[in-house]
Amino acid sequence: QVPILQVEQLKTYYPIRKGIFSRTVGHVKAVDDVTFSIYPGETLGLVGESGCGKSTIGKTIIRLEQPTEGEILFDGQSISAFSLKEMQGIRTDLQIIFQDPYSSLNPRKRVEDILAEPLQVHQLLPKHEIPRQVEKLLEKVGLPKSYKDRYPHEFSGGQRQRIGIARALSLNPKLIICDEPVSALDVSIQAQILNLLKDLQHEMGLTYLFIAHGLGAVKYISDRIAVMYLGKIVEIAKTKEIFEHPKHPYTQVLLNAYPVPNPRLRSKERIIVQGDLPSPVNPPNGCRFHTRCPYVQAVCREKEPVLSSDEHAVACHFPLA
Ligand code: SF4
Numbered sequence: 001q002v003p004i005l006q007v008e009q010l011k012t013y014y015p016i017r018k019g020i021f022s023r024t025v026g027h028v029k030a031v032d033d034v035t036f037s038i039y040p041g042e043t044l045g046l047v048g049e050s051g052c053g054k055s056t057i058g059k060t061i062i063r064l065e066q067p068t069e070g071e072i073l074f075d076g077q078s079i080s081a082f083s084l085k086e087m088q089g090i091r092t093d094l095q096i097i098f099q100d101p102y103s104s105l106n107p108r109k110r111v112e113d114i115l116a117e118p119l120q121v122h123q124l125l126p127k128h129e130i131p132r133q134v135e136k137l138l139e140k141v142g143l144p145k146s147y148k149d150r151y152p153h154e155f156s157g158g159q160r161q162r163i164g165i166a167r168a169l170s171l172n173p174k175l176i177i178c179d180e181p182v183s184a185l186d187v188s189i190q191a192q193i194l195n196l197l198k199d200l201q202h203e204m205g206l207t208y209l210f211i212a213h214g215l216g217a218v219k220y221i222s223d224r225i226a227v228m229y230l231g232k233i234v235e236i237a238k239t240k241e242i243f244e245h246p247k248h249p250y251t252q253v254l255l256n257a258y259p260v261p262n263p264r265l266r267s268k269e270r271i272i273v274q275g276d277l278p279s280p281v282n283p284p285n286g287c288r289f290h291t292r293c294p295y296v297q298a299v300c301r302e303k304e305p306v307l308s309s310d311e312h313a314v315a316c317h318f319p320l321a
Protein backbone atom coordinates (compact mmCIF):
# COMPACT_ATOMS: atom_id res chain seq x y z
CA GLN A 1 0.00 0.00 0.00
CA VAL A 2 1.22 3.47 -0.92
CA PRO A 3 1.12 6.12 1.84
CA ILE A 4 -1.04 9.18 1.25
CA LEU A 5 1.35 11.24 3.36
CA GLN A 6 5.07 10.74 3.91
CA VAL A 7 6.99 12.97 6.25
CA GLU A 8 10.74 12.47 5.85
CA GLN A 9 13.35 13.80 8.27
CA LEU A 10 11.27 16.91 8.89
CA LYS A 11 12.74 19.76 10.90
CA THR A 12 10.81 22.89 11.83
CA TYR A 13 12.94 25.36 13.76
CA TYR A 14 11.90 28.81 14.93
CA PRO A 15 14.61 31.44 15.19
CA ILE A 16 14.91 33.26 18.52
CA ARG A 17 15.72 36.90 17.84
CA LYS A 18 17.17 39.45 20.20
CA GLY A 19 18.09 43.14 20.27
CA ILE A 20 17.41 46.02 17.92
CA PHE A 21 18.94 44.22 14.95
CA SER A 22 16.86 41.10 15.60
CA ARG A 23 19.98 38.98 15.66
CA THR A 24 19.23 35.25 15.70
CA VAL A 25 20.58 33.91 18.99
CA GLY A 26 19.26 30.37 18.81
CA HIS A 27 16.47 28.15 17.58
CA VAL A 28 13.46 26.48 19.09
CA LYS A 29 13.78 22.99 17.65
CA ALA A 30 10.03 22.37 17.64
CA VAL A 31 10.20 19.46 15.21
CA ASP A 32 13.61 17.83 15.01
CA ASP A 33 14.06 15.08 12.44
CA VAL A 34 10.68 13.37 12.28
CA THR A 35 9.78 10.59 9.82
CA PHE A 36 6.42 8.84 9.49
CA SER A 37 3.81 7.77 6.93
CA ILE A 38 0.03 7.69 6.90
CA TYR A 39 -1.90 5.25 4.71
CA PRO A 40 -5.21 5.96 2.94
CA GLY A 41 -8.25 5.50 5.20
CA GLU A 42 -6.11 5.30 8.32
CA THR A 43 -6.07 7.42 11.46
CA LEU A 44 -2.64 8.07 12.89
CA GLY A 45 -2.73 9.48 16.41
CA LEU A 46 0.08 11.88 17.31
CA VAL A 47 0.50 12.22 21.06
CA GLY A 48 2.70 14.11 23.47
CA GLU A 49 2.60 16.82 26.13
CA SER A 50 2.17 20.44 25.10
CA GLY A 51 5.28 21.92 23.55
CA CYS A 52 6.48 18.60 22.11
CA GLY A 53 5.98 19.79 18.52
CA LYS A 54 2.93 17.80 17.52
CA SER A 55 0.86 20.82 16.43
CA THR A 56 3.87 22.21 14.61
CA ILE A 57 4.01 19.03 12.53
CA GLY A 58 0.36 19.51 11.55
CA LYS A 59 0.88 23.15 10.74
CA THR A 60 4.04 22.45 8.74
CA ILE A 61 2.23 19.86 6.62
CA ILE A 62 -0.37 22.42 5.53
CA ARG A 63 2.29 25.15 5.52
CA LEU A 64 1.03 27.39 8.26
CA GLU A 65 4.64 26.91 9.31
CA GLN A 66 7.66 26.71 7.04
CA PRO A 67 9.71 23.50 7.11
CA THR A 68 13.39 24.09 7.90
CA GLU A 69 14.57 20.79 6.41
CA GLY A 70 13.22 17.51 5.17
CA GLU A 71 10.50 16.48 2.79
CA ILE A 72 6.72 16.12 2.84
CA LEU A 73 5.14 13.95 0.16
CA PHE A 74 1.38 14.12 -0.29
CA ASP A 75 -0.25 11.71 -2.71
CA GLY A 76 3.18 11.01 -4.18
CA GLN A 77 4.01 14.70 -4.75
CA SER A 78 6.72 16.52 -2.89
CA ILE A 79 4.88 19.51 -1.39
CA SER A 80 7.47 20.77 1.09
CA ALA A 81 9.01 23.05 -1.52
CA PHE A 82 5.64 24.20 -2.91
CA SER A 83 5.01 27.94 -3.06
CA LEU A 84 1.98 29.18 -1.14
CA LYS A 85 0.18 29.47 -4.46
CA GLU A 86 0.91 25.84 -5.29
CA MET A 87 -0.21 24.88 -1.78
CA GLN A 88 -3.50 26.65 -2.44
CA GLY A 89 -3.95 24.28 -5.38
CA ILE A 90 -3.85 21.18 -3.18
CA ARG A 91 -5.74 22.66 -0.25
CA THR A 92 -8.92 21.00 -1.55
CA ASP A 93 -7.30 17.66 -0.63
CA LEU A 94 -5.65 18.70 2.59
CA GLN A 95 -7.60 20.32 5.41
CA ILE A 96 -7.20 21.10 9.11
CA ILE A 97 -9.58 21.23 12.06
CA PHE A 98 -8.40 23.30 15.00
CA GLN A 99 -8.61 22.76 18.72
CA ASP A 100 -10.59 25.83 19.52
CA PRO A 101 -13.90 26.05 17.70
CA TYR A 102 -14.48 29.40 19.46
CA SER A 103 -11.66 31.25 17.76
CA SER A 104 -11.44 29.48 14.41
CA LEU A 105 -14.84 30.66 13.13
CA ASN A 106 -15.29 34.27 12.08
CA PRO A 107 -17.84 35.70 14.57
CA ARG A 108 -19.12 38.27 12.07
CA LYS A 109 -20.12 35.73 9.45
CA ARG A 110 -23.23 33.60 9.25
CA VAL A 111 -22.72 29.84 9.07
CA GLU A 112 -23.84 29.86 5.45
CA ASP A 113 -21.07 32.30 4.51
CA ILE A 114 -18.47 30.42 6.57
CA LEU A 115 -19.27 27.19 4.73
CA ALA A 116 -19.69 28.80 1.31
CA GLU A 117 -16.37 30.62 1.39
CA PRO A 118 -14.07 27.69 0.51
CA LEU A 119 -16.46 26.64 -2.25
CA GLN A 120 -16.37 30.13 -3.73
CA VAL A 121 -12.60 30.49 -3.43
CA HIS A 122 -11.94 27.18 -5.16
CA GLN A 123 -14.85 27.54 -7.60
CA LEU A 124 -15.78 23.91 -7.26
CA LEU A 125 -19.48 24.47 -7.84
CA PRO A 126 -21.62 26.83 -9.92
CA LYS A 127 -22.78 29.68 -7.71
CA HIS A 128 -26.44 28.69 -7.65
CA GLU A 129 -25.61 25.23 -6.27
CA ILE A 130 -23.70 26.53 -3.25
CA PRO A 131 -26.72 27.09 -0.90
CA ARG A 132 -27.86 23.50 -1.41
CA GLN A 133 -24.30 22.26 -0.78
CA VAL A 134 -24.14 24.26 2.47
CA GLU A 135 -27.34 22.54 3.65
CA LYS A 136 -25.89 19.14 2.73
CA LEU A 137 -22.75 19.89 4.74
CA LEU A 138 -24.79 20.84 7.81
CA GLU A 139 -26.77 17.61 7.52
CA LYS A 140 -23.54 15.64 7.16
CA VAL A 141 -22.29 16.90 10.52
CA GLY A 142 -25.64 16.37 12.24
CA LEU A 143 -26.91 19.96 12.36
CA PRO A 144 -30.30 21.21 11.10
CA LYS A 145 -30.00 23.06 7.80
CA SER A 146 -31.89 26.01 9.29
CA TYR A 147 -28.72 26.76 11.30
CA LYS A 148 -27.16 28.27 8.19
CA ASP A 149 -28.62 31.67 9.05
CA ARG A 150 -27.08 31.77 12.53
CA TYR A 151 -23.82 33.20 13.81
CA PRO A 152 -21.07 31.20 15.60
CA HIS A 153 -21.85 32.71 19.04
CA GLU A 154 -25.31 31.14 18.94
CA PHE A 155 -23.82 27.65 19.19
CA SER A 156 -22.36 25.43 21.90
CA GLY A 157 -18.72 24.29 21.71
CA GLY A 158 -19.69 20.92 20.25
CA GLN A 159 -21.90 22.54 17.61
CA ARG A 160 -19.14 24.94 16.66
CA GLN A 161 -16.73 22.08 16.24
CA ARG A 162 -19.31 20.43 13.96
CA ILE A 163 -19.29 23.62 11.87
CA GLY A 164 -15.48 23.54 11.82
CA ILE A 165 -15.68 19.95 10.56
CA ALA A 166 -18.29 20.90 7.93
CA ARG A 167 -15.99 23.64 6.69
CA ALA A 168 -13.08 21.20 6.44
CA LEU A 169 -15.32 18.76 4.52
CA SER A 170 -16.65 21.32 2.07
CA LEU A 171 -13.87 20.76 -0.44
CA ASN A 172 -14.07 16.97 -0.24
CA PRO A 173 -10.55 16.49 1.17
CA LYS A 174 -8.49 13.30 1.32
CA LEU A 175 -6.54 14.04 4.47
CA ILE A 176 -7.69 16.03 7.49
CA ILE A 177 -5.30 17.13 10.20
CA CYS A 178 -7.32 17.13 13.42
CA ASP A 179 -5.39 19.35 15.86
CA GLU A 180 -6.80 18.48 19.28
CA PRO A 181 -10.37 18.78 17.99
CA VAL A 182 -12.00 17.61 21.23
CA SER A 183 -9.57 18.91 23.89
CA ALA A 184 -11.59 22.10 24.50
CA LEU A 185 -14.93 20.29 24.74
CA ASP A 186 -16.80 18.80 27.69
CA VAL A 187 -16.08 15.12 28.14
CA SER A 188 -19.73 14.29 27.39
CA ILE A 189 -19.45 16.04 24.01
CA GLN A 190 -16.04 14.57 23.09
CA ALA A 191 -17.45 11.12 22.29
CA GLN A 192 -20.09 12.61 19.99
CA ILE A 193 -17.49 14.48 17.97
CA LEU A 194 -15.18 11.45 17.81
CA ASN A 195 -18.09 9.31 16.60
CA LEU A 196 -18.93 11.90 13.97
CA LEU A 197 -15.31 11.90 12.76
CA LYS A 198 -15.33 8.10 12.60
CA ASP A 199 -18.62 8.00 10.68
CA LEU A 200 -17.42 10.62 8.21
CA GLN A 201 -14.17 8.72 7.73
CA HIS A 202 -16.03 5.58 6.64
CA GLU A 203 -18.55 7.47 4.55
CA MET A 204 -16.05 9.65 2.70
CA GLY A 205 -12.89 7.54 2.79
CA LEU A 206 -11.01 10.14 4.82
CA THR A 207 -7.55 9.83 6.30
CA TYR A 208 -6.78 11.55 9.60
CA LEU A 209 -3.73 12.77 11.43
CA PHE A 210 -5.24 13.07 14.90
CA ILE A 211 -3.22 15.22 17.30
CA ALA A 212 -3.83 15.05 21.06
CA HIS A 213 -1.95 15.55 24.33
CA GLY A 214 -3.48 12.54 26.05
CA LEU A 215 -4.12 8.95 25.06
CA GLY A 216 -7.87 8.88 25.82
CA ALA A 217 -9.38 10.20 22.59
CA VAL A 218 -6.52 8.79 20.57
CA LYS A 219 -7.14 5.25 21.79
CA TYR A 220 -10.69 5.46 20.58
CA ILE A 221 -10.05 6.81 17.09
CA SER A 222 -6.53 5.78 15.99
CA ASP A 223 -5.33 2.75 14.07
CA ARG A 224 -1.75 3.56 14.95
CA ILE A 225 -0.19 5.94 17.44
CA ALA A 226 3.02 7.97 17.27
CA VAL A 227 4.35 9.24 20.60
CA MET A 228 6.38 12.45 20.55
CA TYR A 229 8.83 13.82 23.07
CA LEU A 230 10.65 17.14 22.67
CA GLY A 231 10.50 17.35 18.88
CA LYS A 232 11.04 13.66 18.14
CA ILE A 233 8.93 10.55 17.65
CA VAL A 234 10.00 8.06 20.32
CA GLU A 235 7.58 5.23 19.53
CA ILE A 236 5.14 4.36 16.75
CA ALA A 237 2.96 1.25 16.57
CA LYS A 238 -0.57 -0.09 16.26
CA THR A 239 -2.89 1.30 18.94
CA LYS A 240 -3.30 -2.06 20.66
CA GLU A 241 0.48 -2.52 20.81
CA ILE A 242 1.00 0.92 22.34
CA PHE A 243 -1.52 0.18 25.08
CA GLU A 244 -0.63 -3.45 25.74
CA HIS A 245 3.11 -3.56 25.06
CA PRO A 246 4.54 -0.05 25.31
CA LYS A 247 8.30 -0.15 24.63
CA HIS A 248 9.39 3.40 25.43
CA PRO A 249 9.56 4.56 29.06
CA TYR A 250 7.89 7.82 28.08
CA THR A 251 4.95 5.99 26.50
CA GLN A 252 4.57 4.21 29.80
CA VAL A 253 4.46 7.54 31.58
CA LEU A 254 1.67 8.69 29.28
CA LEU A 255 -0.19 5.44 29.87
CA ASN A 256 0.07 6.00 33.61
CA ALA A 257 -1.60 9.36 33.20
CA TYR A 258 -4.44 7.55 31.47
CA PRO A 259 -6.85 5.83 33.87
CA VAL A 260 -6.21 2.09 33.89
CA PRO A 261 -9.14 -0.04 35.02
CA ASN A 262 -6.92 -2.76 36.49
CA PRO A 263 -5.37 -1.40 39.75
CA ARG A 264 -2.91 -4.30 40.06
CA LEU A 265 -1.37 -3.52 36.67
CA ARG A 266 -1.34 0.10 37.66
CA SER A 267 0.76 -0.29 40.79
CA LYS A 268 3.12 -2.80 39.19
CA GLU A 269 3.89 -0.75 36.12
CA ARG A 270 3.51 2.71 37.46
CA ILE A 271 6.54 4.86 36.79
CA ILE A 272 6.79 8.49 37.72
CA VAL A 273 8.38 11.07 35.51
CA GLN A 274 10.94 13.30 37.21
CA GLY A 275 11.65 17.00 36.71
CA ASP A 276 10.35 19.44 34.14
CA LEU A 277 10.15 19.20 30.38
CA PRO A 278 13.55 20.41 29.12
CA SER A 279 13.77 23.36 26.73
CA PRO A 280 13.50 22.61 23.01
CA VAL A 281 16.14 25.33 22.47
CA ASN A 282 18.90 23.28 24.05
CA PRO A 283 17.53 19.76 24.22
CA PRO A 284 19.50 17.25 26.35
CA ASN A 285 22.34 15.38 24.64
CA GLY A 286 21.93 11.71 23.84
CA CYS A 287 18.40 10.55 24.54
CA ARG A 288 16.24 13.63 25.06
CA PHE A 289 14.25 11.82 27.73
CA HIS A 290 17.32 10.95 29.82
CA THR A 291 16.82 13.81 32.33
CA ARG A 292 13.47 12.32 33.33
CA CYS A 293 13.79 8.62 32.58
CA PRO A 294 13.72 6.20 35.51
CA TYR A 295 15.77 3.66 33.51
CA VAL A 296 18.57 6.01 32.44
CA GLN A 297 22.08 4.51 31.94
CA ALA A 298 25.40 6.19 31.11
CA VAL A 299 25.05 5.52 27.37
CA CYS A 300 21.69 7.38 27.30
CA ARG A 301 23.42 10.66 28.17
CA GLU A 302 25.84 10.39 25.26
CA LYS A 303 24.34 8.48 22.40
CA GLU A 304 21.07 9.41 20.77
CA PRO A 305 18.87 6.35 20.23
CA VAL A 306 17.49 6.05 16.68
CA LEU A 307 13.92 5.06 15.92
CA SER A 308 13.95 1.40 14.88
CA SER A 309 12.47 0.59 11.49
CA ASP A 310 10.18 -2.31 12.43
CA GLU A 311 6.38 -2.19 12.61
CA HIS A 312 6.55 -1.40 16.31
CA ALA A 313 9.24 1.24 16.20
CA VAL A 314 10.96 2.62 19.28
CA ALA A 315 13.85 4.98 19.96
CA CYS A 316 15.43 3.76 23.20
CA HIS A 317 18.68 1.99 24.16
CA PHE A 318 16.81 -0.17 26.67
CA PRO A 319 13.27 -0.66 25.33
CA LEU A 320 10.79 -2.28 27.72
CA ALA A 321 10.04 -5.90 27.01
FE1 SF4 B 1 15.46 6.06 29.09
FE2 SF4 B 1 17.85 5.54 28.05
FE3 SF4 B 1 15.66 4.70 26.82
FE4 SF4 B 1 16.24 7.26 26.86
S1 SF4 B 1 17.43 5.67 25.87
S2 SF4 B 1 14.26 6.38 27.23
S3 SF4 B 1 17.14 7.50 28.90
S4 SF4 B 1 16.40 4.06 28.84
Ligand code: MG
Pocket residue numbers: 050054055180
Ligand atom coordinates in the same frame (compact mmCIF):
# COMPACT_ATOMS: atom_id res chain seq x y z
MG1 MG C 1 -1.09 22.22 20.25
